[in-house]
Amino acid sequence: MSKKLGEQSLIFETQPKIISTANIVGPLEGKGPLKEFYDFILKDNLNNLDSWEKAESYMLEWAVKKAAEKGYKTIDDIDIMFAGDLLNQLMSSHFAARQLARPFLGLYGACSTLVEGMIIGSVFIEGSFASNVISAVSSHHDAAERQYRFPTELGTQRPPISQWTVTGSGAMVISNTGESPKITTATVGKVIDMGIKDANAMGPAMAPAAADTIRQHLQDTDRLPNYYDMIYTGDLGKIGKALVIDLLKEKGNIDITSNYEDCGCLIYSEDQDTHSGASGCASSAITFTGYIYQKLLKNTLKKVLLVGTGSLHSPTSYLQRESLPGIAHAVSIEI
Amino acid sequence: MSKKLGEQSLIFETQPKIISTANIVGPLEGKGPLKEFYDFILKDNLNNLDSWEKAESYMLEWAVKKAAEKGYKTIDDIDIMFAGDLLNQLMSSHFAARQLARPFLGLYGACSTLVEGMIIGSVFIEGSFASNVISAVSSHHDAAERQYRFPTELGTQRPPISQWTVTGSGAMVISNTGESPKITTATVGKVIDMGIKDANAMGPAMAPAAADTIRQHLQDTDRLPNYYDMIYTGDLGKIGKALVIDLLKEKGNIDITSNYEDCGCLIYSEDQDTHSGASGCASSAITFTGYIYQKLLKNTLKKVLLVGTGSLHSPTSYLQRESLPGIAHAVSIEI
Numbered sequence: 001m002s003k004k005l006g007e008q009s010l011i012f013e014t015q016p017k018i019i020s021t022a023n024i025v026g027p028l029e030g031k032g033p034l035k036e037f038y039d040f041i042l043k044d045n046l047n048n049l050d051s052w053e054k055a056e057s058y059m060l061e062w063a064v065k066k067a068a069e070k071g072y073k074t075i076d077d078i079d080i081m082f083a084g085d086l087l088n089q090l091m092s093s094h095f096a097a098r099q100l101a102r103p104f105l106g107l108y109g110a111c112s113t114l115v116e117g118m119i120i121g122s123v124f125i126e127g128s129f130a131s132n133v134i135s136a137v138s139s140h141h142d143a144a145e146r147q148y149r150f151p152t153e154l155g156t157q158r159p160p161i162s163q164w165t166v167t168g169s170g171a172m173v174i175s176n177t178g179e180s181p182k183i184t185t186a187t188v189g190k191v192i193d194m195g196i197k198d199a200n201a202m203g204p205a206m207a208p209a210a211a212d213t214i215r216q217h218l219q220d221t222d223r224l225p226n227y228y229d230m231i232y233t234g235d236l237g238k239i240g241k242a243l244v245i246d247l248l249k250e251k252g253n254i255d256i257t258s259n260y261e262d263c264g265c266l267i268y269s270e271d272q273d274t275h276s277g278a279s280g281c282a283s284s285a286i287t288f289t290g291y292i293y294q295k296l297l298k299n300t301l302k303k304v305l306l307v308g309t310g311s312l313h314s315p316t317s318y319l320q321r322e323s324l325p326g327i328a329h330a331v332s333i334e335i
Numbered sequence: 336m337s338k339k340l341g342e343q344s345l346i347f348e349t350q351p352k353i354i355s356t357a358n359i360v361g362p363l364e365g366k367g368p369l370k371e372f373y374d375f376i377l378k379d380n381l382n383n384l385d386s387w388e389k390a391e392s393y394m395l396e397w398a399v400k401k402a403a404e405k406g407y408k409t410i411d412d413i414d415i416m417f418a419g420d421l422l423n424q425l426m427s428s429h430f431a432a433r434q435l436a437r438p439f440l441g442l443y444g445a446c447s448t449l450v451e452g453m454i455i456g457s458v459f460i461e462g463s464f465a466s467n468v469i470s471a472v473s474s475h476h477d478a479a480e481r482q483y484r485f486p487t488e489l490g491t492q493r494p495p496i497s498q499w500t501v502t503g504s505g506a507m508v509i510s511n512t513g514e515s516p517k518i519t520t521a522t523v524g525k526v527i528d529m530g531i532k533d534a535n536a537m538g539p540a541m542a543p544a545a546a547d548t549i550r551q552h553l554q555d556t557d558r559l560p561n562y563y564d565m566i567y568t569g570d571l572g573k574i575g576k577a578l579v580i581d582l583l584k585e586k587g588n589i590d591i592t593s594n595y596e597d598c599g600c601l602i603y604s605e606d607q608d609t610h611s612g613a614s615g616c617a618s619s620a621i622t623f624t625g626y627i628y629q630k631l632l633k634n635t636l637k638k639v640l641l642v643g644t645g646s647l648h649s650p651t652s653y654l655q656r657e658s659l660p661g662i663a664h665a666v667s668i669e670i
Contacts, residue, residue, distance in 0.1 A: 001463060002463050003462060003463045003464045004414065004463070004464060004465065004466070008438045010464045050655065051655055053651060053652070053655065054655075079339065080523055084443065087649065087651065088423045088424075088649045088650070089423075089443070089445065089648065089649035089652075090647070091649045091651060094526055094660050094662075095652070095657070095660065097525070097526040097660075098526040098527075098528050098660045101525050101526075102525060103343045103523035103524065104523070104524070104525060104526050104662065105442070105444070105451055105454075105455065105664075106442065106443045106444050106451075106647075107440070107441065107442060107443065108419065108424070108425050108441045108442065108443040109441050116440055116441070119440075120440065120455055120458075123455075123458055123459055123462055124458055126464075127338060127458055127461055127462030127464075128337050128338045128339070129339060129345045129458050129461075129462075130339065131339070147651075188415055188438035189438065189439070190432070190436055190437060190439060191429055191432040191433040191436075191439050192433075193433050312424060312425070312441075313424065314422065314423045314424035314426045315423070316388060316422065316423060316426060316482075317388070317424075317426050317430070320389075322430070325429050325430065325432075325433045327429075327439065327441075329440075
C-alpha cells in the first residue's frame with residue numbers, strides 16, 4: 001500500500017521511534033536560555049584541538065556516541081548513520097564517521113539536514129532496512145563564518161539582519177522498537193528561490209520555502225495548524241519567523257501565530273548580541289534534541305511539527321551574483 | 336520481515352527498476368572511447384554560459400529532464416529527486432532542483448553519490464514511499480579543479496598519479512513498475528582512511544574503501560565474485576584499480592581479475608593525456624547510464640555490481656594536513 005500522502009508527504013505506519021537524543025554546545029550557547037537542556041557545554045570553541053573544524057567534528061562524534069549510550073545501544077547496534085554539516089565536503093561528519101566506523105550516508109541540505117536525516121532514516125526503519133539509525137548534524141560559528149563570510153578574527157561588523165551560526169551538535173537514535181516519541185508523517189520540500197541576494201539575509205531567503213512546506217504538509221495531511229501543539233522551524237531568526245507568519249496568512253489563509261516558534265529565536269537571549277537569532281545545522285538540532293524532546297517526554301507537548309530550513313547558497317554562487325535558494329523539510333513527531 | 340542482509344547490506348524484494356537513463360558530457364569525453372553511449376556532447380565546457388558552475392548545473396538539469404523523457408515520464412511524475420555533485424554546497428544540484436521544482440533531497444558522498452542516490456531511492460521505492468525517483472549527479476573538470484586544486488588557467492602540471500575530473504552528468508529514473516534492469520541488493524560502506532595525504536592520489540585513497548565494500552558485499556550476500564558478469568568501480572583510475580585487485584587478493588583471498596573494471600579507466604583513451612584516468616561524480620554516472628546500461632538492456636551483461644567510490648577530503652582538511660578518507664557503496668543490478 002502506498003505510503004505517499006498527497007503531493008509531497010509520506011506516512012509512517014509503524015511509526016519509527018526517537019528512542020534517545022544527545023547534544024553538545026559551545027560556551028555562548030551554554031550561557032543561553034536553553035542551557036539546562038544541553039548534555040555538555042564546551043569551555044571554549046576550540047576544545048583544546050588544532051582547529052575549529054576539528055572541534056566541530058569532535059562535537060558530532062561526541063553527540064552520536066552519547067545518543068547511542070542514552071538509548072542503551074552500542075555504536076555497533078547502529079545499522080546506518082545519516083549525517084551532514086555546513087563545512088565543505090561535510091568535513092566534520094566524515095571525520096567523525098571515520099572514527100565511528102559504521103555504514104554511513106552523507107546528506108547535505110544546509111541547515112535542513114537534521115530533518116532530512118530523520119525522514120530518510122525513518123524510511124529505512126519503516127521499510128525494515130534498519131533497526132536503529134542515527135540522524136546527526138553539527139555546525140561551528142567560527143568554522144562556518146570563515147567559510148561563508150569572513151574569518152571571525154577580522155572582527156567584521158555584522159548587519160542587524162544577520163544570524164549567529166550555532167556552535168554545537170545534536171544526534172538522535174531512531175529505532176523500530178520502543179515507547180518513545182514517534183515520527184508519524186514527513187513532507188519533503190522543494191528548492192524555492194525568491195531572488196534574495198544578500199548572503200546575510202538567510203531568514204528571509206528560507207522563509208518562502210518554510211511557508212511552502214508547512215502549507216503543503218497541512219494540505220497533504222488534511223490537518224489544520226492547531227492539530228499541532230507546536231510548529232517549530234529550524235533557524236529563520238526573528239525576521240524570517242515574522243515572514244513565515246505573514247506568508248502563510250497572505251498566501252494560504254493559514255494562521256500559525258498561536259502555536260509557532262523558531263528554534264533560532266530560542267537559543268540566545270537579547271543581551272547576547274546575536275542580532276536576528278541563531279542559524280546553522282545545530283540550531284534545530286540542539287533545540288530539538290534538548291528542549292523540544294524533553295517536552296515530548298514529559299507530555300508537555302504531544303504533537304510537534306519540526307520544519308528543518310536550509311539556505312542553499314554557496315560562497316561561489318554568491319560571488320557569481322546568484323540569489324539564495326532555500327529548502328524546508330518537515331516531520332511530525334507525536335506521543 | 337527484515338530486509339537487512341548480513342552486516343552492511345540490504346535486499347530489495349520488489350526490485351526497483353531502472354526504467355531509463357540519460358547522460359550529457361563535455362567535448363573531451365565526447366572524443367573518448369565511449370562516445371557512442373552519450374546522449375549529448377557539449378561543444379565546449381562553458382556551453383555559452385557565464386561560468387563552469389552554471390554549465391555543470393545546466394548539464395544536471397538536462398540529464399534529469401532527458402531521463403524522465405526517455406522513461407515516458409513528465410517531471411511531475413517524479414516523486415522525489417536525489418542528487419549531489421562535487422561543488423561546495425551542492426551548487427549544481429540545487430540550482431538544477433530550483434528549475435525542476437520537485438521534492439528534493441541533497442546527498443554528498445563525493446564520487447559515490449550516484450550509487451548513494453540509487454540505494455536511498457530504491458529504499459523509498461521498495462517501501463512504497465515513492466513510485467518514481469531520480470538519482471542524478473554531475474561534475475565539471477574546470478569547476479572542480481579550481482575548487483579542489485588549482486584554476487585550470489594556471490596550467491599547473493599534473494602528476495602522473497592524478498586523474499581527470501569528468502565533465503558530464505548522468506541521471507536515471509528508478510520506478511516501482513516496468514521490465515527494466517532491477518536493483519536487487521545494496522551494500523552501504525563505511526568511511527575508511529589508510530592515511531594517504533597526497534590530494535592527487537585519490538585512487539589509492541579510495542581503493543581500501545572499495546575493497547572493503549566489495550568484500551563485505553560478497554560476504555553479506557554469500558556470493559562469489561563470479562556471481563557477477565562484471566564488477567565496476569566508479570573512479571579509481573589505473574593505480575586505484577590495481578590496488579583494489581591486490582587488496583582483495585591479499586586481505587580476502589578474493590580474485591576479481593577476470594570480471595572487474597573501473598569506469599575511470601574506460602572514459603578516456605591513452606592519447607587523451609588524462610594520466611591515471613577519470614574521476615568525479617560523473618565518471619560512474621556517464622559510464623553506467625550509457626555503456627553499462629546499454630549492455631544490460633541488450634543482455635550482454637545480466638548481473639552487474641556497481642561500486643560508487645568517493646574521496647571525502649576537502650581543501651580545508653588537506654591544508655590542515657589531514658589524510659583523505661574514502662567511502663564506497665555498492666548496488667547489484669540484474670535482469
